[in-house]
Amino acid sequence: MGNRFPWYLWCAVAAVTSAMIGAHWDISWHRSIGRDTFWTPAHIAIYLCGVLGGISSAYQILWTTFGKGPDAEASRDASVGIWGFRGPIGAFIMAWGGIAMLTSAPFDDWWHNAYGLDVRIISPPHTVLAMGLFSILLGSLLAVTGYMNRATGSTRRMAEWLYIYLGGMTLVNIGTFIMERIFTSAMHSGFYYRAIALAVPFYLIGLAVAPGVKWASTRIALVYMLFWAGINWILPLFPAEPKLGPVYHKVTHFVPSFFPLLLVVPGVAIDLILRAGRSWPRWKTALAAGLAFAALMLAVLWPLGSFMLTPWADNWFFYGKVADYRTGPNTYTMRRMFVPPEDGYYWNLLSSFAIAPFMAWIGLHFGHWLARVKR
DSSP: OOSSOOHHHHHHHHHHHHHHHHHHHHHHHHHHTOOOOSOOHHHHHHHHHHHHHHHHHHHHHHHHHHOOSHHHHHHHHTOEEETTEEEOHHHHHHHHHHHHHHHHHHHHHHHHHHHOSOSSSOOHHHHHHHHHHHHHHHHHHHHHHHHHHHOOHHHHHHHHHHHHHHHHHHHHHHHHHTGGGSOGGGTTSHHHHHHHHHHSHHHHHHGGGOTTOTTHHHHHHHHHHHHHHHHHHHGGGSBOOOSSSOOOSOOOBOOOOOOOOOTHHHHHHHHHHHHHTTTSOHHHHHHHHHHHHHHHHHHHHHHHHHHHTSGGGOSTTTOOSOOOTTOOTTSTTTTTOOOOOOTTHHHHHHHHHHHHHHHHHHHHHHHHHHTTOOO
């Protein structure tokens, strides 16, 4: 294996970054301006992910299949075969993801022309888009992991950093997909913690199992938090005004989303548990890590929610009281109130302590499989 880090892995990372920036920019665009045209810069950034992912995966597959020389031979030895082509398994997954993302573009445009402005993030075309994006994320992660598990020296260290970064982007993607369930006014609701328990422990714990990557869970959580917060610090710097109506709240700049989940707190606990429980049965590790995750999320997010609804959070750092142009004066956001407890409130809250260990157990199986990927 050569000393130069493969450019196509950088291309895959750039694809994921473009999509995550574009997704948050697009959500803010909808909340600040409205969907005025398909060809917004945010949409272009999202679909650039499909293009870059397609270029990266196509290069890996074609070079591995038809390339000459010792490097190509080594790549073929560390590849899988599909339909007569050879390549890393991550490249084939990325190729499917790129096709799905680009297919969703005309579907999304037709959807808006037929039904108007989205009222939910998870519309059918957005679901196809999210599946394609997740495939590019997974494919990129597998490609980097396979390379990392084969590499040594400086290339191994570089691959570890890309692994951590892609792990953080995976959490950003998951957080975006469940955004409608974890808004600020819901931080004292049971469904808020159940949604987090369903979505996050699988990745935060599973990706921390990578061999030789120290403090992986903590570092992945930090990447997620810094990226999410950074996007929300940058967006309000640019002017924006609604082009659709009705307008219930005056907007002059791009509207950010909520403050990131404080995942670094359970991230540290997960790393300590994984280190202490190396000889434990997998179920015991999952139980300890899952319960720690659920308990610490409740411990840090419940008081954070109380703080976020106060005027003390109305600043550039916390961006506590943010509202889009469709937010009316009698909404919970504008009145600085939590939504009332839902039916099954206590069940939802307590079930998070059962769901988190179960998802951690599945995540540990995924993580141990990922640690063995070399193709």
